[in-house]
Amino acid sequence: MFHPWPWYVAGPLIGLFAPLLLWLGNRLFGVSSNLRHLCAAIQPRRIPYFGYDWRREGGWNLAFVAGIVIGGILAGVVFRNPEPVAIAASTRASLGALGVHDFTGLVPRELFSWRSLATPGGLIAIVGGGFLVGFGTAYAGGCTSGHGISGVANLEVPSFIALAAFFAGGLLGTFFLVPLALGGLR
């Protein structure tokens, strides 16, 4: 329970959630719509995109996301893996060259802490990255779960395009934006 799970255990389990939610209540597995539901809950009527009954459309999904947070507490705090994430030595070297030296947690503390929020690097990664995630998923109509898993599992062409674009953007981000964000650490 304390050890991390290998890909051949985790992958098939992750794949079960799309059919499970469909079977339970015709629900489409996808997390990013919750960002929309949360916006709709705060400011329901001013913008048409958020003018719908968020409780009725998104209640189940917000409950699902609350569950994800609890699952994170269980796996990340209660049954926390005390070891660092076992990434490849080459990745450690690449990131080390960019100024990452703390490999103890799930995320580099140099970049993801309250203190780093006041630095340009932390601002780019946390605030900038978060904004791009929210804007991009809303524009694309889904994220890794909604397009990458649900849409692909339903064999939908738009989702294959989206998944390819996610990866292309990720490569651009990794080789241009991440060094920019980490630039302040050196």
Place this chain on the structure above:
Amino acid sequence: MIPDFRKSDEGHAAPQGGAITTATEDRPTSRTSAEMFSEAPSRGPHAPGLWVYLLVGVAFGFVLTKSEVISWFRIQEMFRFQGFHMFGVFATALPTATIGVQLLKRRWRRTLGGDPIAIPPKHLGKGVRYAVGGTIFGLGWALTGACPGPLFALLGSGVGVIVVAIASAMLGTWTYGLLRGRLPH
């Protein structure tokens, strides 16, 4: 010839994206699920309660965290092609999901409550939203090291500052809602 916007617009009604409708936008609330999301979820007496979805979410968050796919380090390893872990996760998750969804659609055809399985199709349109929106999301994915699901799992696993990333993601989604009429889809 006047293009039939209404017809092509209905298609964007993925639950994540929402319908790009024009005719219904000025109606403030109480649009039906079919109009907004073109989804026909089970709402009858057999529809599962919210607690069921909460429990499924707990399981999902647990798997995400235990498999370390919420780790910024793992995402960097993937985008630098330096490790197999993330690729292995996708390579096993996708066939599992595909087989499960296709079996449900074609063979079993019913939900737990007995409703017909209904998955609204995503319409391609010009495809701009998927390519451009997807790339923008990918940039954010690399920076935060997390997509929306992992953002919430990270919050639970004790990375408190992620709440700022979630708030910023909400602001991003809100900005999209504001600009949606002016963006190509």
